Amino acid sequence: MKTTDKDVATEPAVQQPLSRKLLKLALILCACIATGVLIWEELLEDRVVAKxxxxxxxxxxxxxxxxxxxxxxxxxxxxxxxxxxxxxxxxxxxxxxxxxxxxxxxxxxxxxxxxxxxxxxxxxxxxxxxxxxxxxxxxxxxxxxxxxxxxxxxxxxxxxxxxxxxxxxxxxxxxxxxxxxxxxxxxxxxxxxxxxxxxxxxxxxxxxxxxxxxxxxxxxxxxx
Structure with a gap:
């Protein structure tokens, strides 16, 4: 089957939003981990573990x-x-x-x-x-x-x-x-x-x- 110019042009339009979503998801995940570590160290650790x-x-x-x-x-x-x-x-x-x-x-x-x-x-x-x-x-x-x-x-x-x-x-x-x-x-x-x-x-x-x-x-x- 012959690939048309129209088909080629539309492929990046599908891939680009997906990569952006993955990047956003990764950033959110990193932020959640960092927040969790901060909450543990600053608020919870001393209440749970004797230093x-x-x-x-x-x-x-x-x-x-x-x-x-x-x-x-x-x-x-x-x-x-x-x-x-x-x-x-x-x-x-x-x-x-x-x-x-x-x-x-x-x-x-x-x-x-x-x-x-x-x-x-x-x-x-x-x-x-x-x-x-x-x-x-x-x-x-x-x-x-x-x-x-x-x-x-x-x-x-x-x-x-x-x-x-x-x-x-x-x-x-x-x-x-x-x-x-x-x-x-x-x-x-x-x-x-x-x-x-x-x-x-x-x-x-x-x-x-x-x-x-x-x-x-x-x-x-x-x-x-």
């Missing part, structure tokens, strides 16, 4: 970021937490941390606030107190939750110090655990430098605070 919640030692030691007002009571209750160590003391007047303090009081949970800096650095005395308190809680059989704002830097640093100095885990094991909780080696090197500069002093402070603490034979070096 970076993790188990350090089952039934004994837990870690997290700042848990929202919607979840703090069930998380503390369900995990039978008896002690909370908040490393983000500079956030004490923010709603979530204020609610946490009030909830701990309501549940008769001991609550301690320490003041480390967002990049995981800070006063080594506060680091030592955090690690020492974890040791005290573990010895007393009191489940403890350690947290900061994001649950990656300050919390990661304290848990890494605990792993290496108290549990005698290898630096590589401690480093891998940092990565599991979204610590970024390309952006957050200050934490590694801080730990390596202060682990010796931290170990000495633990000897002063905890009579049963046994320092490692060699002070570990992490991330090298």
């Amino acid at each position: 970076r919640f993790g188990v350090v030692e089952p039934g004994k030691i837990y870690r997290s970021g700042q848990i929202s007002s919607y979840l703090i009571e069930p998380v503390l209750s369900e995990n039978k937490i008896e002690k909370v160590i908040a490393l983000n003391g500079s956030d004490l007047q923010k709603p979530y941390l204020k609610t946490e303090v009030e909830t701990a009081k309501k549940l008769h949970i001991d609550h301690q606030v320490l003041y480390l800096i967002g990049d995981g650095t800070g006063d080594v005395e506060d680091y030592a107190e955090a690690v020492a308190e974890i040791m005290r809680c573990e010895k007393a059989g009191k489940p403890v939750l350690v947290h900061c704002a994001a649950g990656a830097q300050r919390t990661g640093g304290v848990i890494a110090a605990y792993r290496m100095l108290v549990q005698k885990k290898t630096p590589e094991e401690a480093y891998q655990e940092l990565l599991q909780y979204d610590w970024n080696p390309h952006k957050d090197q200050a934490l590694i430098d801080y730990l390596n500069q202060n682990l010796t002093r931290l170990s000495s402070l633990l000897e002063e605070k905890i009579e049963w603490y046994e320092p490692p034979a060699t002070i570990p070096v992490i991330g090298k």
Whole structure:
């Protein structure tokens, strides 16, 4: 069958609207996905998921970021937490941390606030107190939750110090655990430098605070 000029001319007219419809559909789909992600991250996630919640030692030691007002009571209750160590003391007047303090009081949970800096650095005395308190809680059989704002830097640093100095885990094991909780080696090197500069002093402070603490034979070096 012979194709006429009229037939050829009409084919693009059929195809062009279809391609435009597909493009519009793709744009609408992308917009819906982006909106859904935004709604999840900004409005729903903190109501459903406890930020970076993790188990350090089952039934004994837990870690997290700042848990929202919607979840703090069930998380503390369900995990039978008896002690909370908040490393983000500079956030004490923010709603979530204020609610946490009030909830701990309501549940008769001991609550301690320490003041480390967002990049995981800070006063080594506060680091030592955090690690020492974890040791005290573990010895007393009191489940403890350690947290900061994001649950990656300050919390990661304290848990890494605990792993290496108290549990005698290898630096590589401690480093891998940092990565599991979204610590970024390309952006957050200050934490590694801080730990390596202060682990010796931290170990000495633990000897002063905890009579049963046994320092490692060699002070570990992490991330090298």
